[in-house]
Amino acid sequence: MDNSYKPQQLEPKWQARWAQTGLYRQTIDRSKPKHYALTMLPYPSGDLHIGHWYAMTPSDARARFMRMKGYNVMFPMGFDAFGLPAENAAIKNNVHPQKWTFANIERMRGQLRSMGAMFDWEREAVSADPAYYKWTQWFFKKLMELGLAYREKAAVDFCPHCNTTLAREQVWGDDRHCERCGTPVIKKELEQWFFKTTDYAEELLDFGGIDWPERVKVMQTNWIGRSEGANVVFKTEYGDEMPIFTTRPDTLWGATFMVMAPEHPLVDKLTTPAQAEAVQAYREHAQSMSDIDREAADRDKTGVFSGSYAINPVNQARIPIWIADYVLMGYGFGAIMAVPAHDERDFEFARKFNLPIIPVIAPETGPLDADEMTAAYVGPGVMVNSGEINGTAVSEDKGRKNPSIAAAIDWLVEHNAGEEAVNYRLRDWLISRQRYWGAPIPVVYCPEHGAVPVPDEQLPVLLPEDVAFTPTGESPLKFHENFLHTECPICGRPSLRETDTMDTFMCSSWYQYRYLSPHYEEGPFDPEEGAYWLPVDQYTGGIEHATMHLIYTRFFTKAMREMGLVDFPEPMLALYNQGMVLGEDNEKMSKSRGNVVAPDNLVAQYGADTVRTYLMFFAKWDQGGPWNYDGIKGPQRLLNDIWEIATLAYEPGPVDESVTKALRRKTHQTIRKVTQDMESFSFNTAVAAIMELRNTINEAQRKQNVTQAAWDEAVDNLLLLLAPIAPHITEELWAQRGGEYSIHQQAWPVWDEEIAKEDEITIPVQVNGKVRERLTVPAGTSDDDIKAAALAAENVQRHLDGKQPRKVIVVKGRLVNIVV
RNA sequence: GGGGCGGUGGCGAAAAGGCAGACGCAGCGGACUUAAAAUCCGCCGGAGUAAACCUCCGUGUGGGUUCGAAUCCCACCCGCCCUACCA
Structure with a gap:
């Protein structure tokens, strides 16, 4: 009988047997320690890529290892099924996104099965399933109740190609392009829903108790961008309050002008008639420019004088208020005090527009001469020209650790002109998307009651299926009369439904909880399952989610703790980032490069086991490398x-x-x-x-x-x-x-x-750090005996050349080094 | 500009501060075969030598710490990733 290795036959055979016997059914078993292993869920693009194999099969091997080690392991799988590609396919091929998505899921399930992973398919969750997105909507309402969701008109990032707004995290690169399609984004003033991720800025900086890669922690820390300083209230000459944030309150005495972002609300009021034309032109120019131009490489400073002045609260100096686009409306208060002597950007601006420069920090080498400065001085020194804080030392520390900053803050508080403050770069999460294929935001707009959440018993707000897609990508929900028109849940008046859907990162922020009980109807997950399995013990996935999904899901878990749904602060105790499989040419795989490796073909040729083994063998998992x-x-x-x-x-x-x-x-x-x-x-x-x-x-x-x-x-x-x-x-x-x-x-x-113990060991003998002899001795030979044997060895003697050893180092069981 | 990760044979890679190159691929020599594939045996960082088990050199470059450095420290070069007027 031919009994050669035929993976093509035996792999499906065992996959069927495993399914039949429920080998991977994962249920609560209190007699064993639990282990929740999780790999990032895929988007159902239609084909399983070798990258999916690289992410999932080592993850599966680790979960299987834990199972054999005696843990009760849960290793689920599902689909992040909402999102733009489905809709784009709908427009292009005239197929409904739902049909496209669920057909892809069906196909991918088959491909996933061919991996032979231990997924428990009874725990599968699909985010586009109404039974799932009902709870996504429920979470939206809960966040509203907690005051963590709010609606606001703001200049937001908008992708003209995808025809939708984006979260700050989804705008990438120095040309500020859309994460999905690469189109440069533009700014648009729109009423949008936000989640208050900033409420958790401080807590998100705390990685205590979680074993996450340093790299991710650094990226998140930078993204959150905590800076210490002070809020200082300047007043305009007309008496308007103009608060600013600064990390250098100690340099307040050197502020010679102020700068507002072009979008600042006070611009209109502060613009004098003489300057009106220039300001208007500048604002229009700033607005018409895309963010690429605005942040162009040469970054030559531009700006215009408003015509008005502000009063510096520390010395009552009257300083001009300028408008310039190097000040961003989205950070701090959208206005700054400019200290050209000690800030590079302000220096550049001051030189260009001939604004005065007043040094207030004297370096050790002696006081600065404003006229001779060719760059801002940002180093340490001693305060000068600064009233009561003169003579205070300036270190390179940030915040209160710096004596000069501490002194300035104390002065501000004492004189009621400002206060110590911490500012974060992190923005609130914009979750509105002007697209069809997502979970509808469960809100109704009543002429009387405003934005009213849809009552629980009416959830989910279903996506209507009979929709017509337009080539522009504009959401068909806007034109769907039945969807659009409804009644106010409070008063019954005719009201309009919100037509925006939620960012799909919202769906994936809580999927690890839905896996516990994907069919549970009393809540987002069955608390009994939660009590046993949560939190996730080992999460694995790509680094690209460091500042998106991984921040969102941490935020979500913290909010869920407020909701009383969980009693822990972090969703995933340990995280491991795998690397990426590249094409044979060492480049990122892409269809246009023609270097894509198709796992289905490999499975057909070699079998899944060989593919798995090779993926785990060719490099350390976190490194990846070329196929x-x-x-x-x-x-x-x-x-x-x-x-x-x-x-x-x-x-x-x-x-x-x-x-x-x-x-x-x-x-x-x-x-x-x-x-x-x-x-x-x-x-x-x-x-x-x-x-x-x-x-x-x-x-x-x-x-x-x-x-x-x-x-x-x-x-x-x-x-x-x-x-x-x-x-x-x-x-x-x-x-x-x-x-x-x-x-x-x-x-x-x-x-x-x-x-396992060796009974003989080989010990290299070095003379002055160079190996001259190898001794084979029984394990457990004493150091003295080894030393004696080493000194006696022929080649060692030759190299000692009659000289007396100055020192002999014997590293137990490792090596001998003779120094002469 | 800032931050992070990395640079080791022809290639993918291994090395708690202690024999650099485990394991594998490719290659070379041989066996089997009519032949090829597959398989098996041997060699495989460079140089010296007929050959080494002998000697010298060798982990991006230059310094340093150490009895001893791929590994730790400093400076620099190169590559990739993230971030970028954040006040």
């Missing part, structure tokens, strides 16, 4: 060899005790190595260790010189260690060798330190 069609041969040979090893009968000839012992040692060393590597996500070296064991077993196979018991121990453990990585072949071979179903329910092997 290589030749490289996959290594894992392919590995699985073929293992097939041979496990299926060919072993008949020991004359047994060699020392070879037997060596095989057992290698077996136990491999268990130790693979266990540690699986623990630390070092899958590549885990596979390498398995390959080494394979090599050792191969040799025993050829020589037939180990005992049957040692042989079986080696082969059984080889299969167990490989089971999380290559689940099908190991299941098949386990069964063929008479093992109990399923290998995936077996306990992870444990190594015996005694057996």
